[in-house]
Amino acid sequence: MTTTRIDDIQMAYDDVGSGPAVIFIHGYPFNRSLWTEQAEALSGKYRVVTPDLRGFGESDSSEGPSTMNRMAQDIARLMDHLGIQQAVIASLSMGGYVALAFTKQFPSRVKALVLADTRAQADSDEAKQTRAQQAEKALSEGMAGIADAMLPKLLTPETVSKRPEVVKRVRDMMLKTKPQGAASALLGMAEREDQTEFISTITVPTMIVVGREDAITPLADSEKMRSRIAGSRLVVLENAGHVSNLEQTEQFNFALLRFLERVLV
Ligand code: MLT
Numbered sequence: 001m002t003t004t005r006i007d008d009i010q011m012a013y014d015d016v017g018s019g020p021a022v023i024f025i026h027g028y029p030f031n032r033s034l035w036t037e038q039a040e041a042l043s044g045k046y047r048v049v050t051p052d053l054r055g056f057g058e059s060d061s062s063e064g065p066s067t068m069n070r071m072a073q074d075i076a077r078l079m080d081h082l083g084i085q086q087a088v089i090a091s092l093s094m095g096g097y098v099a100l101a102f103t104k105q106f107p108s109r110v111k112a113l114v115l116a117d118t119r120a121q122a123d124s125d126e127a128k129q130t131r132a133q134q135a136e137k138a139l140s141e142g143m144a145g146i147a148d149a150m151l152p153k154l155l156t157p158e159t160v161s162k163r164p165e166v167v168k169r170v171r172d173m174m175l176k177t178k179p180q181g182a183a184s185a186l187l188g189m190a191e192r193e194d195q196t197e198f199i200s201t202i203t204v205p206t207m208i209v210v211g212r213e214d215a216i217t218p219l220a221d222s223e224k225m226r227s228r229i230a231g232s233r234l235v236v237l238e239n240a241g242h243v244s245n246l247e248q249t250e251q252f253n254f255a256l257l258r259f260l261e262r263v264l265v
Pocket residue numbers: 026027028029092093094095189216242
């Protein structure tokens with residue numbers, strides 16, 4: 001792990017392998033270790049950069065909402081620091097919100113996009129209220145209650161009952177998240193723009209991935225993105241929920257490697 005100063009925070013990241021750059025943006029409330037298996041699978045051929053977003057993992061938190069635009073700017077500043085002009089941006093869930101904000105602000109820096117278990121729409125008013133309550137809860141009670149409430153929505157019932165190692169991995173990531181980081185991200189997600197119109201202007205190769213049983217960003221959200229992003233392809237992973245790269249690592253990596261081979265020729 002390395003850290004570098006990005007504006008007001010010290011940002012942590014791993015940078016392994018060499019070749020065309022692939023940057024992985026994790027979801028909420030996770031950290032860069034979400035991508036351990038993807039980094040292992042890719043680093044023989046590609047340069048793999050996995051940052052901890054502001055407020056997550058070993059990166060500093062900041063006061064106020066961590067907006068998706070702000071987090072996208074952090075990624076651009078990290079790329080500047082690493083001398084990476086353009087990269088494949090791979091993302092999951094909140095990482096996808098950041099990836100879309102990044103693509104809008106820095107279109108020339110995106111070689112291709114992977115949007116896993118995410119959506120283009122903004123939050124409803126009700127969802128925004130829930131985010132504000134969750135932010136309060138994280139600050140006053142810590143992450144344990146949030147982790148317990150989220151777990152059954154993140155993984156399939158089968159994973160929850162039969163794969164304790166995956167449950168533990170996801171739960172440990174959530175428990176390690178700093179309450180301030182979680183609260184700032186929740187408020188940032190609540191503020192995010194609706195990208196439904198924007199995504200129809202995306203021209204880079206895009207692969208959309210979703211677990212068929214994703215209860216947070218369901219298949220229908222991915223189908224909508226697929227219909228709006230010209231030339232995009234949709235990969236539906238069976239027996240996977242929201243954290244599809246952890247629940248079906250082999251299928252996820254297979255799709256990812258094939259996509260990268262096609263777009264990075
Ligand atoms: C995530 O996995 O990043 C979040 O659950 C996304 C969200 O809450 O909208």
